[in-house]
Amino acid sequence: MLNYIIRRLIGIIPLLFGITIISFAIIHLAPGEPTTQQEFMTPRISSDTRARLARLYDLDKPLHIQYWHWLKRFICLDFGRSLADGRRVIDKILERIPVTLTINILALVLILSVSIPIGVISASKSGSLFDKTSTILVFIGFALPSFWIALLLMQLFSVKLGWLPISGIKSLDFEYLSWSGKLLDLIHHLILPVFVSSIGGLAGFSRYIRQNMLEVLSQPYITAAKAKGLSRHQVLYRHAFPNALLPLVTILGLSVPGLLGGSVIFESIFALPGIGELFYRAVMMRDYNLIMAEVVLGAILTMLGNLTADIAYAYVDPRIRYGDGSR
Amino acid sequence: MNNLLEIKNLEIEFRGPKKRIPAVEGISLAVRKNEIVGIVGESGSGKTVTTLAITRILPSTAQVTRGEIFFEGNDLLKMPEEELRHIRGTKIVYIFQEATMYLNPLLTVGAQVAETILLHFRCSQKEAKHKAQELLRKVCLPRPEEIMLDYPHQLSGGMNQRIMIAHVLCSTPQLLIADEPTANLDLDTEEEILNLIFNLQKELGFSCIFISHNLGLIKRLCQRVYVMYRGKIVEEGALSEIFAQPIHPHTQALVNAHLRLTE
Numbered sequence: 001m002l003n004y005i006i007r008r009l010i011g012i013i014p015l016l017f018g019i020t021i022i023s024f025a026i027i028h029l030a031p032g033e034p035t036t037q038q039e040f041m042t043p044r045i046s047s048d049t050r051a052r053l054a055r056l057y058d059l060d061k062p063l064h065i066q067y068w069h070w071l072k073r074f075i076c077l078d079f080g081r082s083l084a085d086g087r088r089v090i091d092k093i094l095e096r097i098p099v100t101l102t103i104n105i106l107a108l109v110l111i112l113s114v115s116i117p118i119g120v121i122s123a124s125k126s127g128s129l130f131d132k133t134s135t136i137l138v139f140i141g142f143a144l145p146s147f148w149i150a151l152l153l154m155q156l157f158s159v160k161l162g163w164l165p166i167s168g169i170k171s172l173d174f175e176y177l178s179w180s181g182k183l184l185d186l187i188h189h190l191i192l193p194v195f196v197s198s199i200g201g202l203a204g205f206s207r208y209i210r211q212n213m214l215e216v217l218s219q220p221y222i223t224a225a226k227a228k229g230l231s232r233h234q235v236l237y238r239h240a241f242p243n244a245l246l247p248l249v250t251i252l253g254l255s256v257p258g259l260l261g262g263s264v265i266f267e268s269i270f271a272l273p274g275i276g277e278l279f280y281r282a283v284m285m286r287d288y289n290l291i292m293a294e295v296v297l298g299a300i301l302t303m304l305g306n307l308t309a310d311i312a313y314a315y316v317d318p319r320i321r322y323g324d325g326s327r
Numbered sequence: 328m329n330n331l332l333e334i335k336n337l338e339i340e341f342r343g344p345k346k347r348i349p350a351v352e353g354i355s356l357a358v359r360k361n362e363i364v365g366i367v368g369e370s371g372s373g374k375t376v377t378t379l380a381i382t383r384i385l386p387s388t389a390q391v392t393r394g395e396i397f398f399e400g401n402d403l404l405k406m407p408e409e410e411l412r413h414i415r416g417t418k419i420v421y422i423f424q425e426a427t428m429y430l431n432p433l434l435t436v437g438a439q440v441a442e443t444i445l446l447h448f449r450c451s452q453k454e455a456k457h458k459a460q461e462l463l464r465k466v467c468l469p470r471p472e473e474i475m476l477d478y479p480h481q482l483s484g485g486m487n488q489r490i491m492i493a494h495v496l497c498s499t500p501q502l503l504i505a506d507e508p509t510a511n512l513d514l515d516t517e518e519e520i521l522n523l524i525f526n527l528q529k530e531l532g533f534s535c536i537f538i539s540h541n542l543g544l545i546k547r548l549c550q551r552v553y554v555m556y557r558g559k560i561v562e563e564g565a566l567s568e569i570f571a572q573p574i575h576p577h578t579q580a581l582v583n584a585h586l587r588l589t590e
Binding site for chain 1: 379382384386387412413414415416417420421423425428429430431432433435442443446447478480481491494
């Protein structure tokens with residue numbers, strides 16, 4: 001097992017290399033440079049100044065040299081400084097992580113704790129009123145664009161009823177609140193973003209679980225479990241449920257990068273200082289160092305997520321743990 | 328009354344979203360105490376659904392629409408679920424074809440046998456495990472202590488079928504329903520499994536419904552046979568009669584096929 005993990009980790013390196021080359025090329029191919037804005041603001045900039053600016057940002061060298069410089073720094077885990085404000089890229093990302101991570105973890109917990117029961121119950125009573133109602137609701141949830149729901153909910157709860165804050169992560173008087181007041185304030189601000197970012201996943205997951213469960217329920221070993229004299233409940237939860245949950249491991253592994261990736265749309269609508277919003281601004285500013293750091297972060301998380309899923313799968317599924325060799 | 332099981336006018340249909348397809352159309356059959364009865368027929372003729380209907384474990388798409396199933400004098404189709412549940416796995420037991428598919432892939436075979444024991448008897452986990460191990464020995468599995476901890480996919484088809492038979496022995500069954508238990512096994516293993524079932528039947532004296540599409544197997548094991556064809560029983564009788572004078576064309580075809588093979 002350890003051998004396998006080490007092999008997989010080594011395998012990540014060339015992949016990462018490829019990903020960084022491609023993203024580096026793409027972002028440099030896009031029109032505009034970090035200096036564009038500064039030059040635009042001062043139309044009468046001299047060509048001498050322009051050259052100095054370019055040299056400052058390392059833009060006067062050929063692309064492969066620029067990449068080489070970036071790579072040398074990256075190997076020492078130095079992501080450089082933001083081209084926009086000169087702060088260290090790593091600091092800019094770290095300060096954004098808590099917001100994005102909190103929202104996404106809360107959303108994932110909400111999604112799992114609601115969609116698993118819905119999926120299991122609608123599968124075990126397939127064709128029932130509950131199944132039909134939840135199917136309809138799921139399709140509605142799936143079809144409605146979440147930014148639109150976000151706006152509607154803001155309109156209702158923040159503007160009309162005034163129950164919840166309209167945007168942001170903390171109130172203006174946050175610093176003056178007691179710690180319990182601070183917590184309450186944060187929760188208040190998080191309700192809408194967490195709920196809205198859960199809707200799509202909620203619909204998808206409950207559908208997915210229902211489908212898995214239905215498939216497992218038609219397996220021969222379920223018939224055998226019934227024939228043994230197990231009760232409906234025991235058949236459902238001891239034999240069918242664990243088997244239906246297996247494929248979920250992969251999905252969870254794949255959602256790991258999403259936890260830190262953030263969403264440009266939500267974070268913009270709710271004015272949340274998260275990673276998605278940072279990335280969006282970095283792209284607009286052509287802040288190469290920041291963009292590359294986020295790309296690398298995303299790539300590493302994706303690959304680690306996959307690896308974790310594979311390891312977890314081996315842990316929960318004996319068919320993978322012990323291979324297929326029969327005696 | 329010496330019929331252990333009596334099925335009268337059983338009708339089963341599959342319900343699709345739009346139409347209903349009859350699977351079994353008014354069959355009647357009886358199993359006496361201590362008897363091995365064969366059901367022979369091609370695949371899709373309704374053999375398996377009929378036997379699943381006995382303890383009401385049909386898939387949700389299939390439904391019994393008419394008929395009665397008497398077991399020890401009680402109609403199983405009218406019996407409350409809770410009561411019937413105590414008959415499943417104790418008095419009426421099943422073994423299926425391709426045992427590997429009928430075992431939960433996520434549980435060790437030992438845990439699955441122990442689960443059945445715990446279900447029907449009051450005993451501790453430890454005692455159940457101990458008894459499960461004994462049963463594995465009884466069905467002639469080598470090194471039962473080790474096999475207990477194996478998962479179904481680690482064992483061969485024949486070994487898994489022995490595990491299924493060990494399930495059956497958790498209690499003292501009255502009726503064993505063996506649904507093509509040796510399909511997909513090689514000839515040597517088939518022979519061993521058949522002998523095991525046959526010897527257990529003699530030792531414990533249960534009745535048995537043996538389903539097969541192989542008339543040769545039925546001829547060796549059973550005293551009487553029902554021939555099923557497209558959801559109906561087209562012929563029934565002692566094996567000697569059937570072989571001497573097959574009446575229905577389908578039976579004739581089966582007998583001829585068997586004779587041609589054995590020549």
